[in-house]
Amino acid sequence: MADHEDSTSSHVEPMVEKISEKIHSHDSSSSDSDGEKSSPSAFKAKVYRIFGREKPVHKVLGGGKPADVVLWRNKKVSAGVLGVATAVWVLFELLEYHLLTLVCHCMILALAILFLWSNATSFINKASPQIPEVHIPEDPVLQFASALRFEINRGFALLRDITSGKDLKKFLSVIAGLWVVSILGSWVNFLTLFYIIFVLLHTVPVLYEKYEDPVDSFAEKAMVEIKKQYAVFDAKVLSKIPRGPLKDKKMA
Numbered sequence: 001m002a003d004h005e006d007s008t009s010s011h012v013e014p015m016v017e018k019i020s021e022k023i024h025s026h027d028s029s030s031s032d033s034d035g036e037k038s039s040p041s042a043f044k045a046k047v048y049r050i051f052g053r054e055k056p057v058h059k060v061l062g063g064g065k066p067a068d069v070v071l072w073r074n075k076k077v078s079a080g081v082l083g084v085a086t087a088v089w090v091l092f093e094l095l096e097y098h099l100l101t102l103v104c105h106c107m108i109l110a111l112a113i114l115f116l117w118s119n120a121t122s123f124i125n126k127a128s129p130q131i132p133e134v135h136i137p138e139d140p141v142l143q144f145a146s147a148l149r150f151e152i153n154r155g156f157a158l159l160r161d162i163t164s165g166k167d168l169k170k171f172l173s174v175i176a177g178l179w180v181v182s183i184l185g186s187w188v189n190f191l192t193l194f195y196i197i198f199v200l201l202h203t204v205p206v207l208y209e210k211y212e213d214p215v216d217s218f219a220e221k222a223m224v225e226i227k228k229q230y231a232v233f234d235a236k237v238l239s240k241i242p243r244g245p246l247k248d249k250k251m252a
Helices: 002-037 040-046 064-070 075-094 099-120 138-163 168-187 190-201 204-210 212-236 247-251
Strands: none
Touching: 064 075, 075 099, 075 190, 138 168, 168 190, 190 204, 204 212
16 A cells, blocks of 8 residues: 555656646746737837837938938938038128139139140140049939929919918918018028028937937927927917908808
């Protein structure tokens, strides 16, 4: 009897160990799956982005070399572009140089150097400078004209849509934007305003790409507050403004 009890106990113990191992493995797998579900990657798609952006900043800016320059992928090129813009602004704004005067002086200097170089080669027995023939190709000019025409027509369509009175929110946004631009225009001239916008385009995107998450979090809170204020303004002011033709009054 004792041998029989020992044999049964020896068979039961491995079975209990296997069952406990299965339970532990099931618990660990379920905890792992729960951890994966609650991981930040699962909520990555739900993160708020400015303007509902779903693509990276580089793709939003169009990709390619222009986006590389704006995002400072090549620091030498970006610094060179910003340096040229700064030099132009200093020449025309601080030194009060005029565009026509600058173009004429540059052409005078270039023509004088090439003319003297071409004549000096005959005295020093060297080959004359090879001045390339410059031709403007037709296809890029037509593509630029077509793109410009498309943008102008889209602007006209947008203005027509705004003046039709269908979207009061868009109308107020455009009026507010024009008012802000008019105030900026009274403070600075067009060249300075253009230079400020150019500098902002070369600084804001790269800073936003670097501090993307905190900026989007702050923008989400600001957008919620703006929507609340707009809802109050809509309920108290905009909803009381009559819209459309008053057909009901005419029928009465």
